[in-house]
Amino acid sequence: MTDGVVERSRPRDRILETARDMFHKHGIKGVGVDAITEAAGTNKMTLYRHFESKDELIVECLRANAAKAGAMWEAFEAEFPGDKLAQLHAWVRKAAFMLNADGRGCDMANAAAELTEPEHPARLVIKELKEAQRARLVTLCRDAGIGQAELLADTLSLLFEGARVSVQTVGSEGPSAQFVRMAEGLIVSFRGAAAS
């Protein structure tokens, strides 16, 4: 019953929003199009008038997620204009917050785990969007004056990604509980090192 996002907006938006929520909670293969349209207060025909297939709906959901993530980066810049180091610490705090939000991990990673066909359209956009996120973090580290910016960014990426799946498997009392300490320690360590 927590799936009923039935505000009065255009059916396409309701479907997209509802699908995002249900895919996130129950997994992609765990939700049928009938369940989505019902929770969105509409019907299957309307869904197929706006999306040519379930696969396309999945792709649009992933893109919508990425757009929301993009807004996060703009919020960092708005909160600490020009202070890239502060923005990096804000990223750490935001990441830690997301860890404790719910135990359902990253939608992109979950989708990649479920959609195993190598040619599935979703796999392309997952790769594209993950690479964009990586590029943003690398840029942030570099602009913050970190010596080995790529290495720090990649290490933080893997830590965060790992923390998300750890929450999903053993809960938030597992290794992920130390995420902030690990991340902050890494930043300190990389700031102390000379540029290569």
Added chain:
Amino acid sequence: MTDGVVERSRPRDRILETARDMFHKHGIKGVGVDAITEAAGTNKMTLYRHFESKDELIVECLRANAAKAGAMWEAFEAEFPGDKLAQLHAWVRKAAFMLNADGRGCDMANAAAELTEPEHPARLVIKELKEAQRARLVTLCRDAGIGQAELLADTLSLLFEGARVSVQTVGSEGPSAQFVRMAEGLIVSFRGAAAS
């Protein structure tokens, strides 16, 4: 066609082995019991004589995976008897090897992503087995004389876990390519630090 593990052994073993392989490649919800039994050279009735449901088969597959992982730890001890630090480095090498093996990530994590019902029997064993692995790595770090053994073990865990999902989403040329460097750097760093 690569799914045909039809050696002549007892049907139960063939089913288990085939199911492990197919769940790993195609995901749990991506494989039906019919496909498993056919690839195992048997039939559905025989499966249901040995496993009371698909869920139980899933659980047995996860346990079998964990048993194989357990053998890995014994191999470390056999190769470097008593030399815990060498075993820790062996773990890093083994982890890196697994990253490049195939891009399908960790079966436990994938199962947790797919099986979203909080009371699903598989979730219990996933948590149990992941906690056992964590304990082993913590013990190894402590016995290797590392100061903050838990913190190093958890950091390495998250790095590895993150690297596996990274391979699954962006491939092995992404952040995970630096896994060994990150892990070795961490070990050096923790070895240099004083015990708390």
Added chain:
DNA sequence: CTAGGGTGTTACCGGTCTGTAACTATGCAG
């Protein structure tokens, strides 16, 4: 008032899913 696009409704298609029933074939122990 009217025309038409967006929407809702119902029913349906062919396929797949987990799980079961009833029966047959095989192989081995006594």
Added chain:
DNA sequence: CTGCATAGTTACAGACCGGTAACACCCTAG
């Protein structure tokens, strides 16, 4: 040879899946 456990076969139940056809409805633009 007999008896019995194990395994294979066929068919089926009941539900759900993604996707489509045909038609009725309503709201708004002209």
